[in-house]
Amino acid sequence: MPIFYGKAFLMDYLKSIKTANSTIGFVPTMGALHQGHLALIKKSLSGNVNTVVSIFVNPTQFNNLEDLAKYPRTLDEDIEKLNTLDPKIIIYAPSVDDIYEGNVSSQHFDFDGLENQMEGKFRPGHFDGVGTVVKRLFEIIAPTTAYFGEKDFQQLQIVKKMVAMQNLPVLIIGCPIHRENNDLAMSSRNERLSEQERTEAAIIYKTLTSAKAKFEKQSSKKITVWVKSFIEKNPHFKVEYFTIADETTLLSCSRKNKNKKYRAFIAVLVNNIRLIDTISLN
Template identity: 40%
Template sequence: MIIFKYAEPLARYIQQQKAADKQVGFVPTMGALHNGHIALIERSKKETSITVCSIFVNPTQFNNASDYQLYPNTIEQDIVRLEAAGCDVLFLPSIAEMYPNGTNNLEKYDLGYLETLLEGKYRPGHFQGVCQVMNRLLTMVQAHKLFMGQKDYQQCMVVSRLLQLMQSPTGLITCPTLREPDGLAMSSRNLRLSPEDRQKATTIYKCLTLIKQECNQGVFWPVIKEKAEKLLTDAGFRIDYVELADANTLQPATATMATIYQGPRVALIAAFLHDVRLIDNMLV
């Protein structure tokens, strides 16, 4: 595996691979890699000739300075895992490489309603930060295919919008969420959970499963929502949202009866266990 810290030599390498008619796959991460990330690397390896992974903890997408400071850093283990997975290239830029003019007064992106609901509502400015870093990464890597996980459902929709705004030829491949044996969605933030909270965290998966079952039985949505919220609060969670949305637009899909809404739906949850915020979703 080749490690690049600067965009210029990375771009030269990518151009050489493209000149040799090789397809380039890209997996952007913030490190603290888990099996979900490795599954994205493996998917890229199946579909492309060269797989590039980036590790960069992007300061502009954090609403909370302490969340940024506490974000897990496991770079040595990450490198070992990427090499074992057969990743071809690791891009490991500094903040100065990504934001040579600093992080103030950065560009803004027209994301429409996507940044007014769910994650956009509870983390104002977050998706602007995602777009700021992804625009730079996509421009630097120039991949044919971009691989991202469904756990960050709304983020995938935002990046899809960004690709349109950039008029980028890169194709977005959204891959299924990987879960622990007890259902907890794999996440770098799980490393911050105490053993006790790690057990409680499975409640989110239990709630999503409940929502899916009861929606498909035609139960009244407010009843389902109240049950799910009680499960979470009883387990010690502080809830940001428990919602049912149109799987294609993220607009609320909560008609009077869940069964009246005919389109594909997704249940989404965001909640805190102490100071660790967890998100998950499930197609219904």
């Protein structure tokens, strides 16, 4: 299968296979591929002539250097999974220097305030890093369509905003969350959990579904207090944030409006391993 470690060779290859009717689907990943990633890739394969998958642990979106150092890197296994899925998948596995050319820093973006909510409050500079690497990857690959999972719903909204503001010619498709058998949202970070932690982490989605049921009759403030109390009964779990927010603006809901769509967002530290999840409330 075609594997590229440098952008120059990848860009030349993509030019060589381009035709008047060809399309390029793109799935950006940080590796440690799981079934959630593979579902995005299958979506791209079904809708495009060519599919590119990037495998790159982007340093500029980590505000915690320990988290960056411990992030799982399984390139050989990832390549094997992609080859089994479809040997025609084009893999781009660049070095940091290939992406940043000696200047490992983020461009500053204004995402109309989307970047200041939830993840942005607890991970300073995170979305500047996301915007920088996604924009750079779009410039290198020039995809027709790009696919992102809804687990990172805030990131999905921010990428859509960036594409609109930068007038980039790529369609952004959000895809449903894939879950493990116990409903824990699939994440590369799950590999760092012990077997017991992985089992106990099922409480995160269980809590979200309960919050959804409560949202019909209770205030956001009351639900937020309950969520924190319920999850932190486990001494190894700490709620970093729980927010009920408008899906479009990502602003916290202070008073429900029947004409708006709301979503619950949560980040939980399980022995300092950070897990996020989300659920639509209406």
